[in-house]
Amino acid sequence: MKAGFIAVVGRPNVGKSTLTNKLVSEKVAIVSDKAGTTRDSIKGILNHGGNQYIFIDTPGIHKPKHLLGEHMTSVAIQTLKEVEVILFVLDGSQEISTGDQFVMERIEEARNTPRVLVINKIDKMSDEAMEAKRAEIEEKLGKFDGVVELSAEYALGLPKLLTALDPYLEEGMMYYPEDMYTDMPMYKIITETVREKLLHKTRDEIPHSIAVEIVDVVRRPNGKDRYDINIYVERSSQKGIVIGQNGKVLKEVGIEARRDIEEILGKKIYMNLWVKVKEKWRKKKPFLKEMGYHLDED
Ligand SMILES: Nc1nc2c(ncn2[C@@H]2O[C@H](COP(=O)(O)OP(=O)(O)OP(=O)(O)O)[C@@H](O)[C@H]2O)c(=O)[nH]1
Ligand SMILES: [Mg+2]
Structure with a gap:
């Protein structure tokens, strides 16, 4: 029996959460095409071939512009120090950027921790592009203990990654029971599901300005519980966009999120969504704490 913690790190939008979900064959982390989707570390646990792999999906490492961004990058950097091996994910279909190099510098600071590179999104790359990419990596990022080329989206190359x-x-005991695939509490799965649907339907600054909180759960005699959920935005102009014309956007978010949540819970629910304005909440420590965005030592 072997087990170990694996940090999944990289700049935003390279496919870390997609990879974590595919590895554990469950949706533990929400995914979107907007950079900065993941805001906290999330464990995805895989038991395979007598091994327990504990993947820790992390927020994309970037140069933060506000307190929430600072929290996100610190969560990822903290995780680097707590694992047996670091999985550095990059988007192979894009040029290696200063963003990737910034991540590499943070990994270097974790000193002797082994590092495996994942070149993701190979479904978007030709063979020639891959050849060129290998050279570019060596030049801009240096050497790794292992390199795996894969497509998280299409689940191609995952067994090679497990082998690497x-x-x-490490030899020893399992850290988690065999049937546990994530450490996400149920309330977080619910708020993240709502946030994901909102990310899919908004753009520009809005996805980054959204926070979701369950304010009440009302148990009902018919077994169909009612979840009252607040969606916070930073400005009143954003509120109108999130609600949409005649409430269209919010209604669609409600339908899609409820469908997913009912599947996870295995039962029907009612869900009320309210949109509220909290000016500049991403810069306010007490609110961030309330939303659960804080490190242990904060
Ligand atoms: N074509 C292609 N797209 C991918 C692949 N993996 C992920 N994506 C897409 O890339 C986008 C970002 O994916 P995420 O998994 O949310 O990326 P992330 O690295 O977790 O991003 P942050 O949480 O913002 O740091 C989504 O639109 C995914 O569908 C892949 O292998 N191929
Ligand atoms: Mg993510």
Whole structure:
């Protein structure tokens, strides 16, 4: 029996959460095409071939512009120090950027922790592009203990990744029971599901300005509980966009989120969504704490 913690890190939008979900064959982390989707570390646990792989999906590492961004980058950097092996994910279909190099510098600071590179999104790359990419990596990022080319979206190359990680797991006991695939509490799965649907339907600054909170759960005799959920935005102009004309956007978000949540809970629910304005909440520490965005030592 071998087990180990694996940090999944990289700049925003490279496919870290998609990869984590595909590895554990469950949706533990929400995914969107907007950079900055993941805001906290999320464990995805896989038991395979007698091994327990504990993947820690992290927020994309970037240069923060506000307190929430600072929290996100610190969560990821903190995770680097707590694992057996680091999985550095990059988007192979894009040029290696200063963003990737910034992540590499943070990884270097974790000193002796082994590092495996994932070149993701190979479904968007030709063979020639891959050849060029290997050279570019060596030049701009240096050497890794292992390199795996894969497509998280299409679940191509995942067994190779597990094989590459195997040597870094440690003999001993399992950390988590066999049927546990995430450490996400149910309320977080619910708020994240609502946030994901909102991310899919908004753009520009709005996805970044959204926070979601369950304010009440009312148990009902018919077993169909009612969830009252607040959606926070930073300005009143954003409120109108999130609600949409005649409430269209909010209604669609409600329908899609409820469908997913009912599947996860295995039962029907009622859901009320309210949109509220909290000026500049991403810069306010007490509100961030209330939303659960804080490190242990904060
Ligand atoms: N074509 C292609 N798209 C992918 C692949 N993996 C992820 N994506 C897409 O890339 C986008 C970002 O994916 P995420 O998994 O949310 O990326 P992330 O690295 O977790 O992003 P942050 O949480 O913002 O740091 C989404 O639109 C995914 O569908 C892949 O292998 N191929
Ligand atoms: Mg993510």
